[in-house]
Amino acid sequence: MTDAAAIDIAQKALALSFMISLPILGFGLVVGLIVAVFQAATQIHEMTITFIPKIVAVAVALVIFGPWILTRLMDFTSSLLSDIPTLVK
Numbered sequence: 001m002t003d004a005a006a007i008d009i010a011q012k013a014l015a016l017s018f019m020i021s022l023p024i025l026g027f028g029l030v031v032g033l034i035v036a037v038f039q040a041a042t043q044i045h046e047m048t049i050t051f052i053p054k055i056v057a058v059a060v061a062l063v064i065f066g067p068w069i070l071t072r073l074m075d076f077t078s079s080l081l082s083d084i085p086t087l088v089k
Contacts, residue, residue, distance in 0.1 A: 001087045009080065016076050020069045027061035028054050 031053050039045055062069075 005087055012076065016072060020065075020072055023065045023068075024058055024061045027057040031057035 032050065035050050035053050039049065
């Protein structure tokens with residue numbers, strides 16, 4: 001395997017990891033922002049109020065985007081496994 005092939009595989013893996021994590025992180029970010037605005041408006045600064053909605057939002061995002069994430073991971077893995085004969089040369 002050449003250095004360029006290894007760098008290409010690493011680059012594709014990093015791009016995939018960013019792409020599949022964005023929806024989950026986005027849901028958490030939006031819910032965290034809404035909770036922060038609510039806490040600022042009501043002056044309730046309880047720590048558990050921030051964690052529970054974020055956990056629920058991440059769980060909902062995983063349910064919604066789980067099949068899409070799994071499809072992307074399976075496509076990447078199958079393309080990587082099918083490229084093994086060309087990489088070994």
